[in-house]
Structure formats: structure tokens, C-alpha cells
Amino acid sequence: MIDTIAALQPPVLGAVLIWSARVKLFSRHAAAAAHRSALTRLLGQRRALPAYRLLGGVELTLGALLLLPPVLRLEAAAATLLAVGFLAYLTYARRAAPASSCGCLSARATPVSGRSLARAGLLVAAAGLAWLLPGDWPATLTARPLAGGALLLAEAAAVVALSPELDAAWLLPLRRLRARLTHPLRGGTGLPLLATLQQVQLSDTYRRVAPLLRSDVREHWDDGDWRFVGHAARYQGRAVTAVFAVPLADRDPDTVRVAVVDDSTGHTLLALAGTPKPSGPQLDVVPA
Template sequence: MFAQQVAAAQPLLIGLLLLWSSYGKIVRQDSAERTALPRLVGENRAAPAYRAVGVVEAVIALALLAPPVWTVEAFAAVALAAGFTGYLVYAKIVVPAASCGCVGSSAKPIGHRAIGRALLLLATAVTAATATTGWWSAGSGALVLIPEAAAFVMLSAELDRYWLLPLRRLRLRITHPLSGTATDGIPLVATQRRLLLSPAYRAVDGLLRSDIRDYWDDEDWRFVSYTARYDGRRVTAVFAVPHHDSTPESVRVAVVDETSGQTLYRPTVPAAAG
């Protein structure tokens, strides 16, 4: 009985997630160029394909949220989630510097969190396919959506600025960033030295208004942030420094609006040699 209630509740969560995802793709189509879609479907077809995925997501989401409940809706969600997972794995292997593009503006390269989120969506969709009643009849099974939603939040890099970054800033108030090292043992001062020698740093040096404000490791990358000023407003400059490529040209930078998370400036730097 409870298992059926849990299954019945899943379309509500999936529908809301897909609506959020579709909004980012339909409204912020410029994000398509940062994904692996140009490599997969071609430069000219990347933006239309990105928008089309958003439309499909919105249709499936509305079908899941609105009565009557048809099993085909859940199976469509299963197919969509499986497609997401396969695409992210493909993109991470073939275009490792590409962003997920899952919900819009994040420029971070695809990591295990994005793939984990797609797998979690797949698992919830498979569970939803076993439901025999609508989500409005889930009863106590809806309580399971709370930890599930929390898991989606923790796996969504796009939401880090709402919970993870405040926690990191709190840590910075307690201990200076240069006093520690990252999880793989590379001192922050070594990362800073690489930054100062990189074309990416020179491209935005005139915009920076602080020393290192924050840093964190995410798989094969270290991200370092500075306070900056761009077009008359306060912004954040985020550098991506790969752990396993020591060439200065491998460093990337994006200037991001602190409020919306939108990338305002992403200079093109020379490719690493060899």
C-alpha cells in the first residue's frame, strides 16, 4: 500500500523538475552553445534542438501533473531520463569541457553530480510507471518527496549559490582559504600561481576587485572565485583550473551575475598546446 503511494507521488516531483528544466532551455537558448549539442547535431542546429528538448520536457511535465493519469506519460518520462543520462555520459567523454545545459545558465563542466541527478530522475520515473493512481491520492507517500527533492537540490550545481556558496562563505569567515589545501592535496597557493600566469587571468585582470574569495574542488577541476566589476555592477569571476593539466592555457574563466547566475562574459583564450 505504502509503496503504491510512493509511486503515485513521483509524477508530481518529476513534473515540477521537468517544468523547471524546460524553462531554462526555452528562455535561455544561448546556453546551447556551451553544451555538447554543437558537436552532436552541428552548430546551426544546436539552439533549435535545445529548444525542442525544452518543449518536450514541458509537454511531458504538464501531462504528468494534470489528470487523467496515463501510463504512457510515465514511460515517456523514463525514456526522457534515460536519454538525458546517455547524453551526459556521451558529453563527458567526448566534450569534457561542455556544460550540462540541463536547466540553463550554469557553465560548469559536466560532472558526476549531473549524471547522478539524471540517474535519480530515471529511478523516480521508473517508480512512477508502476503507479495505479494519481499523485493527488499519494497520501503519506508524498512525504518521500521531501528527501528526494533535497537530493535533487544537492545534485544541482545550478542551485549551489542558494545553499552551498553561503556555507562556503561561512567557512571563509572562520578560516582563511590560504590556510588549507584541497581534497587532492594541491595547495591553493599553487593554484593561484597557475592562475596568475594564465591568459584567462590576464583577460579579466582589470575587472577583479578582490583576492581569492572562495574555492572548491569538483572532480577534476578546482574552481576559484573573485569579486569583480563588470558593466558597472558587482559580479563574480569564476576560474576553472584543471587538476591534471598544468598548462596556463587550460585555465578558463566566466564572469557571472551574482543574483541571476547568468554568465555575462566568457573570454576566449588560446587553446592549450599539444
């Protein structure tokens, strides 16, 4: 069984590398993605984009070699070294430049997270297997089409699930579907969504962006101590999403924040925090 798994790793690796190269070489947002990445800190502003493009060329070449049989052991070894390099780079980026974007499988701004590191670890394991136990993946897939197909689908699903930059393609639609299938005014933590919406609508941040809104609540989710509520909106002629962040433990409207996010690029175009409360002692006014 392990021989079958090892033999089927090259097409998985090749597909991931070609997809990653597509972003670096052909995306119109590649320059922005490169400058948001940790390459800027590592190599400098001027060298970040050339290095990003060069990496894309390496990924495209190696990905094509892995997809075209026969897969040589040298190609699997190169894929292993590249995967280890990815893991080391992401570890560096998370520690040295936590605000930087991954820039891996999408030009969308996505900070390096535990999921990104887990995906890199998965690619290291896949490439290592292909290197240590080389095999003929077309012959293996032909000999065991059901098991082989199921394995390829499972690995592809794992890569997608461990890629935060791809959430807009599958996770957000699932959240919208859940919102349509469940009661729209029921939250997930016991706090009714209606109470959250009242807090949002009483806030100064809501009044400041209300002219931009073009829909009612389109999606909502809880993450830690915060609830996020999304509305479709228009900003400077662009289709955007206004995402309100509301603390679950604080009912004060002044604590509500909002970010206006470009739907096509994922860039945050506008971010507003609540109006801070005045500091200092409060004086009781006694009428004369």
C-alpha cells in the same frame, strides 16, 4: 511503502521537467546554452537551437501532465522514455564532447559530470516506478502528509545536490558562510591560505588582473591538487569573479592561473596562464 514512493514520483518528475523547460524556452541565454551543448556535435550548428526549443516544449507539456491528476500510465511511460533518452544523451555528451555543456537545468555553462549522470539515473528510476506502480499522488499525499512531504523534499534535495549547474544557488553561499565562520587564513589541506595568497600576489597573472579586483579573498576551496581563490572584480563593466588556480605542490608563482568568470552567465571572459620559464641551459655569468 513502495506503492507510496511510486505514487509520489509524478510531481517530482513534473517539477524537474518544467524547470528544465523554463531554461530552454524562456531563458535569454537559451541560444548560447544550446550551442554550447553536445546537440551541436550531434545535430549540427543550425539544428541545435530548434532541437533545444523542441525538447523544452516536450518537457513543458509532459511536466504539466504529470503534475495535473490523474496521472495516466501512458504519461509515466513517456516520462520513462524521456529520462532514458536524457541518460543516453548525457553519456554520449561526456564521451564524444567532454567540453560541451549539459544545458539541462540552467543556462550556466556546466560540463557533463558524474553528478549529471547520477541525476539522470535517478529520474529514470523515478519514472520507471511511476510507470510500473501507478497511483493517485494527491490522494497519497493527503493520506500520508508527513511521510509524503519528507519524501518529496528528500528527492528534491537529491536532484539539486546532483545538479552542478545549480551550485551557485546553494553550494557557493555555503562556502562563503564557511569562510566567514572559520579562520580566513587557514586552508583545508594543511597549507596555510596566507602562503597561497603570497604565491598569487607574486605571480605575473595577479599583476595583469590586479586592476580588475574589487575585493579581498571572497571564497577559497581545494579540489584535488589545486587551490582556488576567488575575488570580486569588474571587467568591461560587468560584475565578475576572478578565480586564481594555484597548485598545492608547486610554490612557483609562474604556475598560478586565473579565470575571469561572468557572475550572471557563468561564462569565462578571460583566462590567463602563468609566464612559462625560459627553456634551454642556464649560463652562469662570471663578472670580469
